[in-house]
Amino acid sequence: MPPSHKSQTHGTGILPAQCLMEAIERGEIIAAAPLDADQIQPASLDLRLGDVAYQVPASFLPGRRARVSERLEALTEQRLDLGRDTVLERGRVYLVPLLESLALRARTSGRANPKSSTGRLDVFCRVITDYGTEFDSVPAGYRGPLWLEIAPRSFHVLVRRGSRLAQLRLKRGSPPTSDSFVRRLNESLGLVQDPEGEADVKGGGIALSVDLEGSDPSGLIGYKARRNDAPIDIDRRGHYDVDAYWERVYRPRSGGIVLRTDEFYILSTKERVAVPPDMAADMVAYDTLVGEFRVHYAGFFDPGFGYNGDAAEGTKIVLEVRSHEVPFIVEHGQIVGRVLVERLLAPTDRPYGTAIGSNYFRQSLTLGKQFRR
Numbered sequence: 001m002p003p004s005h006k007s008q009t010h011g012t013g014i015l016p017a018q019c020l021m022e023a024i025e026r027g028e029i030i031a032a033a034p035l036d037a038d039q040i041q042p043a044s045l046d047l048r049l050g051d052v053a054y055q056v057p058a059s060f061l062p063g064r065r066a067r068v069s070e071r072l073e074a075l076t077e078q079r080l081d082l083g084r085d086t087v088l089e090r091g092r093v094y095l096v097p098l099l100e101s102l103a104l105r106a107r108t109s110g111r112a113n114p115k116s117s118t119g120r121l122d123v124f125c126r127v128i129t130d131y132g133t134e135f136d137s138v139p140a141g142y143r144g145p146l147w148l149e150i151a152p153r154s155f156h157v158l159v160r161r162g163s164r165l166a167q168l169r170l171k172r173g174s175p176p177t178s179d180s181f182v183r184r185l186n187e188s189l190g191l192v193q194d195p196e197g198e199a200d201v202k203g204g205g206i207a208l209s210v211d212l213e214g215s216d217p218s219g220l221i222g223y224k225a226r227r228n229d230a231p232i233d234i235d236r237r238g239h240y241d242v243d244a245y246w247e248r249v250y251r252p253r254s255g256g257i258v259l260r261t262d263e264f265y266i267l268s269t270k271e272r273v274a275v276p277p278d279m280a281a282d283m284v285a286y287d288t289l290v291g292e293f294r295v296h297y298a299g300f301f302d303p304g305f306g307y308n309g310d311a312a313e314g315t316k317i318v319l320e321v322r323s324h325e326v327p328f329i330v331e332h333g334q335i336v337g338r339v340l341v342e343r344l345l346a347p348t349d350r351p352y353g354t355a356i357g358s359n360y361f362r363q364s365l366t367l368g369k370q371f372r373r
Helices: 017-026 068-075 179-189
Strands: 029-031 045-048 052-056 078-081 086-088 093-103 108-114 123-129 143-152 157-159 164-172 205-209 220-225 246-250 257-259 264-273 279-283 293-295 315-323 328-330 335-343
Touching (some): 045 093, 108 123, 179 205, 246 264
Antiparallel strands (some): 052 093, 086 157, 093 143, 257 328
8 A cells, every 4th residue: 555645735625545545544435355556546446346246127226215235135136256257248237235335524425437447348337325316426424335336238248356347536525616716727727628719618617529530540530339249358458359349430521420329439529638636527427418428437537637747738538428319410529528627635646647557648549448459
């Protein structure tokens, strides 16, 4: 484990890496197995799968009067042992107890999201708490276990005890945010860099749009998932052939591309994002005001994302896109979501980048870490 550094500078904000260490030392974060040093990210904690997966008929929330385990007594269809390599099948829903649990302070709450590599495989993951009424939301002062709902969409995936599919951020209080606050930050720091225009700020977030022109000489702008029944090991790196699982998508001659309801796309933003080491960002995953589709399963952008040392170079955001209900035409420059920005309690002591082995440092149009580059 890295050493703890007590360096809080604000009374409210997202907990950076060193404050997460302190939360572990205080017993706010409890682990059923020793934590790995690289579980602690710049401003989040990777969550690990426990010993068993319960196959259930459908997604559910326990509600204000029930624990997750109580609901599982009536809903479990099959119990799978994660002590060995286990395939989670496309089109099914599973619930897994996590190795991490919480005993939060009264003013500390949490927010969860799939990890980037999970979203890029089209694996739908959501954290659930006992007595929970919202997915991926941990109420202030929560004490109890964490569960992960897993629903592979495009591929079968291979997992085991300790596999990491989701991540958790903790927040103390309610740090200030508003359109004017975000606009000032963007003007001074260049959070979202758009070579074609002025930032669109609304609802405390900065708009991001899709890039259907690309910069690759071949005209490559994205990937579309192929049907392949060979499972993908969630923990493998640089192992799988891209063309066995993905169809390449090229720049349209005119207009846009049609997102069909049974297809999953990897695209990228036109804008570049740079998150300073004292801030954290999140992307609104689904907004019916911009179209009937979902973008970016994994919505956390860590402090230091898009930076090279002290320089805010900016990095494009990879979009995981799936249409809802009806086919939808998306065109170049169309808004697909918004980046929400919040300050940290203090600058993180381990910013995103090569120094901590970040998988998508200086990414462009990048598939999950499981595929050969």
